[in-house]
Amino acid sequence: MGIVSQEAILELQALMDSVDESLSRTFQNVNQGFRAETLARFLKARDGNVAKAHKMLVDCLHWRVQNNIDEILAKPIVPTELYRAVRDSQLIGMSGYSREGLPVFAIGVGLSTLDKASVHYYVQSHIQINEYRDRVILPSASKKHGRPITTCIKVLDMTGLKLSALSQIKLMTIISTIDDLNYPEKTNTYYVVNTPYIFSACWKVVKPLLQERTRKKIQVLPGCGRDELLKIMDIESLPHFCRKEGSGSSRHSENRSCYSLDHPFHQQLYNYIKQQSLTTEPSRPIKQGSFHVDLPEPAAEGTEIARTLESELQKIDKGNGLSKSISGIKIDDD
Known part of the structure; x- marks a missing residue:
């Protein structure tokens, strides 16, 4: 379990044994029977400090209770056309598994526009994928392989990354902060592929600001990353944008379905969420409207990274007004 000692895990476990019933109940949804591994994740996120890890975990559980996160998998985004619009603009999908059994998530960073719905829908969608991963996919993988599988792999495609795409930096920071505070250490490795110049310029200034454990997880691969990724997964699990050198990740690719609502994942x-909604409230019609979650303030590190990115983008863009669009993200009520 890396830097985390068994003694620290036992100490944190003793502290968690005293939390009230509501927190204990949501903690079961968090750990899915892998209590020690979950405690280790929060300890890693706080460099092994038991007191800080305890505060982080308790804060996470309070966030879950206050925002009804345990119920989010019973709250479909409807109508289907709206959810399809979210999927077409928030490009994420699961392409398969590594040879070690870790789920492989593909994320189209460069081509995600995040402009077809309010912030709350994108946050709802992101958390639902997190919860489905943690409550359904990872327990199933653990059962199949007969050992705890509690993390995933993410392949980030930078194809099409432009200055205008980074105008959604505030939303990306919100989502990243939610993950950092409430889903820590869930990603084993981030593989970054198809990197244009703008990514290289931003990475140069952002990399020194990241914590060492985060930097160690990020691998920037040459080209589409096919050869390196085939060392850890079969070709069937490669995201479509990694299949052919130089192919990029065209939105019209025949393999793009990894992102699409039509993909099996x-x-x-979506069928799981709809079924859960019918099981939870069988007599009530499904209502349109996003599942509002308290949007966190970014931590000091996140704020510094966002500020540094904005400064770097201003240099690249030679002051054409991009910084105004970065700070002007719209958060609608619906």
């Missing part, structure tokens, strides 16, 4: 996820 998203079909299973």
Whole structure:
């Protein structure tokens, strides 16, 4: 379990044994029976400090209770056309598994526009994928392999990354902060592929600001990353944008379905959520409207990274007004 000692895990476990019933109940949804591994994740996120890890975990559980996160998998985004619009603009999908059994998530960073719905829908969608991963996919993988599988792999495609795409930096910071505070250490490795110049310029200034444990997880691969990724997964699990050198990740690629609502992963996820909603409230019609979650303030590190990125982008863009669009993200009520 890395830098985390068994003694620290036992100490944190003793502290968690005293939390009230509501926190204990949501903690079961967090750990899915892998209590020690979950405690280790929060300890890693706080460099092994038991007191800080305890505060982080308790804060996470309070966030879950206050925002009804345990119920979010029973709250579908409807109508289907709206969810399809979210999927077409928030490009994420699961392409398969590594040879070690870790789920492989593909994320189209460069081509995600995040402009077809309010912030709350994108946050809801992101948390639902997190919860489905943690409550359905990872327990199933653990059962199949007969050992705890509690993390995933993410392949980040930078194809199409432009200055205008980074105008959504505030939303990306919100989502990143939610993950940092409430889903720590869930990603084993981030593989970054198809990197244009703008990524290289931003990475140069952001990399020194990241914590060492985060930097160690990020691998920037040459080209589409095919050869390196085939060392850890079969070709069937490669995201479509890694299949051919130089192919990029065209939005019209025949393999793009990894992101699409029509892909089996998203079909299973969406059907699961609809079924959960019918099981939870069988007599009530499904209502349109996003599942509002308290949007966190970014930590000091996140704020510094966002500020540094904005400064670097201003240099690249030679002051054409991009910084105004970065700070002007719209958060609608619906």
